[in-house]
Amino acid sequence: MNSPTTFSEKAVNESFFDINNKSVLFKEVLNRNIGKKILINVWASWCSDCVVGFPDVKEFQKNHPNVKSVFLSLDRSVFLWKKAIDKYNIEGEHYFMKNGLNGGFGDFLNSNWTPRYMVVNEKGEIELFKAKKITDKRIVEALKK
Numbered sequence: 001m002n003s004p005t006t007f008s009e010k011a012v013n014e015s016f017f018d019i020n021n022k023s024v025l026f027k028e029v030l031n032r033n034i035g036k037k038i039l040i041n042v043w044a045s046w047c048s049d050c051v052v053g054f055p056d057v058k059e060f061q062k063n064h065p066n067v068k069s070v071f072l073s074l075d076r077s078v079f080l081w082k083k084a085i086d087k088y089n090i091e092g093e094h095y096f097m098k099n100g101l102n103g104g105f106g107d108f109l110n111s112n113w114t115p116r117y118m119v120v121n122e123k124g125e126i127e128l129f130k131a132k133k134i135t136d137k138r139i140v141e142a143l144k145k
Contacts, residue, residue: 004126010104010108016097016105026095029070033068042115044073056135
C-alpha cells in the first residue's frame with residue numbers, strides 16, 4: 001500500500017477531538033468537506049519541522065484560499081495542542097488524534113514523520129498520500145487534478 005487513493009475503514013472510523021473537545025470520527029471530517037479540496041496537515045507542537053514550516057503553510061493558504069486546511073495533531077496533551085494553535089495562529093479545522101499514531105488513522109498513515117501533508121479531492125479520495133514539506137511541488141499538482 002504505497003499510495004492509497006481511499007482511506008481504510010479503520011482510518012475513517014478513528015475518533016478525534018475537535019477544538020471544542022467533542023469527539024468526531026474522521027469520516028465526519030471528510031463528509032463535512034465533500035465538494036472541497038482538502039489539505040491535511042499531520043503535525044505536533046513538539047515537532048520543530050512543523051513549527052518551522054508554519055510560515056510556508058500560511059503562504060500556501062494565502063495562495064490557495066479555496067483549499068480547506070485540516071490539521072490533525074499528534075500532540076501528547078490537548079492543552080499543548082490548543083496552546084500551539086494560538087501561539088502560531090494556525091487557521092483551519094483542527095483535530096486532536098486521541099490515539100496518535102497508534103490508532104487506525106495512524107496505522108493507515110504508516111509513518112513516523114511529521115509534518116505529513118495529504119491532498120484529498122472533492123469526492124474524499126486521496127490525490128497525494130505523502131509529502132513531508134508544504135513546498136513539495138506535488139501538493140499543487142495534486143490540487144490541479
